[in-house]
Amino acid sequence: MYRATRTIAVITLAAFASACATQGANVASSYVPSSRYSSATCESLAEDFVQVKQSENTLSGQLDTAFNKDAALVIVGALIFFIGSDKAKEAELARVKGEREAIQRAMNDRKCAV
Numbered sequence: 001m002y003r004a005t006r007t008i009a010v011i012t013l014a015a016f017a018s019a020c021a022t023q024g025a026n027v028a029s030s031y032v033p034s035s036r037y038s039s040a041t042c043e044s045l046a047e048d049f050v051q052v053k054q055s056e057n058t059l060s061g062q063l064d065t066a067f068n069k070d071a072a073l074v075i076v077g078a079l080i081f082f083i084g085s086d087k088a089k090e091a092e093l094a095r096v097k098g099e100r101e102a103i104q105r106a107m108n109d110r111k112c113a114v
Contacts, residue, residue: 021067024060029097034105042112059093
């Protein structure tokens with residue numbers, strides 16, 4: 001009886017963990033080719049970098065908030081249907097991180113001053 005209860009508890013906890021949002025820092029970037037920025041000037045790359053970095057920080061903050069909220073719900077034992085990850089925001093953050101990396105590669109290729 002104790003073993004069955006413990007097994008159910010572990011399965012439930014795993015289900016909670018898999019339903020939680022991901023922290024922004026743990027979202028991997030999507031590949032974006034730097035050739036997308038091949039005709040950009042150093043000035044426009046710097047402007048794009050600032051805009052993309054701001055978007056990245058905003059999305060990462062939103063995911064961190066969702067992650068902390070989900071973690072708190074798990075701690076107090078909320079039902080699993082109250083917890084939801086935000087896969088669309090994770091995908092958007094991955095794309096934005098990829099854009100930032102592509103801009104950085106393009107800036108390095110052109111030897112732009114940082």
